[in-house]
Amino acid sequence: MKEECPACGYNGHGGLCCTKITDLSVTFGSEVILDHVCLHFHCGELTAIIGPNGAGKSTLLKALIGIVPYSGSLSYLDAKESRTHRPRFGYVPQDFQFDKDSPVSVLDFLVAARYRFPVWFHIKDSARDRTIAALKIVQASHLLHKRLGILSGGELQRVLLALALDPIPNILLLDEPMNGVDQDGIILFYQIVSDLIKEYDLSVLLVSHDLKSVRQIADRVVLLNKKVLMEDAPENVFQSQTYYSVFSSDKKRVP
Amino acid sequence: MSVWYRFMGLLPFEWAVPGQYMFMKHALLAILLITPLYSFLSTMVVIKRMSFFSDALGHSAFTGIAIGMMLGWIRPVVTAVVFSVVFAMCITFFSQKTKQSKDTVIGVFSSIAVSLGIFLTTWGGNSFTKLNQYLVGDILSVTPSDLGMLLLLLVLVITVWFFLFNPLLLMSFNPEFAISRRVNAPWTEFLFSALLAVTVTITISWSGLLVINSMLVLPAATSRNISSHISQYHRWAYIFSLVPGIIGLLISYELGSSAGATIVLLQGILFLVSYWLRKR
Numbered sequence: 263m264k265e266e267c268p269a270c271g272y273n274g275h276g277g278l279c280c281t282k283i284t285d286l287s288v289t290f291g292s293e294v295i296l297d298h299v300c301l302h303f304h305c306g307e308l309t310a311i312i313g314p315n316g317a318g319k320s321t322l323l324k325a326l327i328g329i330v331p332y333s334g335s336l337s338y339l340d341a342k343e344s345r346t347h348r349p350r351f352g353y354v355p356q357d358f359q360f361d362k363d364s365p366v367s368v369l370d371f372l373v374a375a376r377y378r379f380p381v382w383f384h385i386k387d388s389a390r391d392r393t394i395a396a397l398k399i400v401q402a403s404h405l406l407h408k409r410l411g412i413l414s415g416g417e418l419q420r421v422l423l424a425l426a427l428d429p430i431p432n433i434l435l436l437d438e439p440m441n442g443v444d445q446d447g448i449i450l451f452y453q454i455v456s457d458l459i460k461e462y463d464l465s466v467l468l469v470s471h472d473l474k475s476v477r478q479i480a481d482r483v484v485l486l487n488k489k490v491l492m493e494d495a496p497e498n499v500f501q502s503q504t505y506y507s508v509f510s511s512d513k514k515r516v517p
Numbered sequence: 518m519s520v521w522y523r524f525m526g527l528l529p530f531e532w533a534v535p536g537q538y539m540f541m542k543h544a545l546l547a548i549l550l551i552t553p554l555y556s557f558l559s560t561m562v563v564i565k566r567m568s569f570f571s572d573a574l575g576h577s578a579f580t581g582i583a584i585g586m587m588l589g590w591i592r593p594v595v596t597a598v599v600f601s602v603v604f605a606m607c608i609t610f611f612s613q614k615t616k617q618s619k620d621t622v623i624g625v626f627s628s629i630a631v632s633l634g635i636f637l638t639t640w641g642g643n644s645f646t647k648l649n650q651y652l653v654g655d656i657l658s659v660t661p662s663d664l665g666m667l668l669l670l671l672v673l674v675i676t677v678w679f680f681l682f683n684p685l686l687l688m689s690f691n692p693e694f695a696i697s698r699r700v701n702a703p704w705t706e707f708l709f710s711a712l713l714a715v716t717v718t719i720t721i722s723w724s725g726l727l728v729i730n731s732m733l734v735l736p737a738a739t740s741r742n743i744s745s746h747i748s749q750y751h752r753w754a755y756i757f758s759l760v761p762g763i764i765g766l767l768i769s770y771e772l773g774s775s776a777g778a779t780i781v782l783l784q785g786i787l788f789l790v791s792y793w794l795r796k797r
Contacts, residue, residue: 358691
């Protein structure tokens, strides 16, 4: 049984521009990871995706940026230009594992990710200035010459956010950005994100297990378990029967 | 070359006399060409944790040489380069396709390669001794035409390094993240493996199978202990490759020891010192 995808357009919840995901499915071999997902979200809003482990939350983000192949369609309507085009994504990955002993500074890392000119040879002044500007947005310009391996969890997430924000994307995808980050780091990170949403009218998709933060910061909440079970304002989702039945086997996560 | 010979004549060494000890003059120039090669590649071998892979490449180069010797009508270095590149591709391909851990895949291929090499060489009751020169290596055997080839290789490596470094660096952090930044991961990995294979194979007869991997790991491993950003990491890796290279060659001449082993011993000492000094 397939439900109709919701129409894309102004619905009173957010800005005029919106993104519509229609019938997005992902399969690995015979295993269905995402099953005809229909979703729409607006700019100027933070949409949180919650669901149990293995619900396909991270896979959804990876499909959107094209790391994981999928079927279905994605359309983005730009309010300013009132036309559809492929949106520009910014992506902060989940659980960014790397060798903490790597002799790589924040500057090296950000420049290597954005420019082709080899960082071992020379870092141009223009690249350096732009990197500093990007770090300023996330209040991390003091980290420029620090080694990536010695950053705290929160600092690393802000550096990754700085990278995702340059150039300013239409849609910002955050995959469990607060794993291993202390309480102060979490507050600062979400403060920066909500400022960005206001300033640049971004659409933000947040995947998170931290339901307490989701309840505080999300404008919309999507309950996902291979397909969209529910999509509504946070207070409605957290009080729903569907929410309890999904999370009842996982008592700790109920806030 | 004549410029080099004239320059050598100015040095205060016994072997620097004009017209004599040409092998030593060639060897010194070879060191100057090989050490930057190794230092560049070693920076990635170390941060991408590929030292076992580069070790396996040494084994495959050895087998490629054995195949070339058996065929007889072709220069062993040609078959060795072809064999090593195919070998590197196989490892890269299989470790991307299977769920086996990468070091298992490398171990399997490395064992097959080295057994094949010994099997082919000793087939029909032949002695293994003719391949001994590849085990220990002899930098003094380098000829002016070899030097030309080394120069070409150096130009190739530096050129590729210009375009490949940033993508490789992102991949060393996190391959999936690199793909999300539009890095063509399989192609980048493939090109780096091939470059490493070609370098190991071409230089193995001078460096020696037993120590070549040390030269590909130690410079950057030492540099990593004391560096906090990439250009510093490259600079120190180069210095830790070049200085022991030159001093090692001079010492080996005085003592009559193997140049490759002497150089690696010096690099090893530097590593221990840097480990002790590391600022963490």
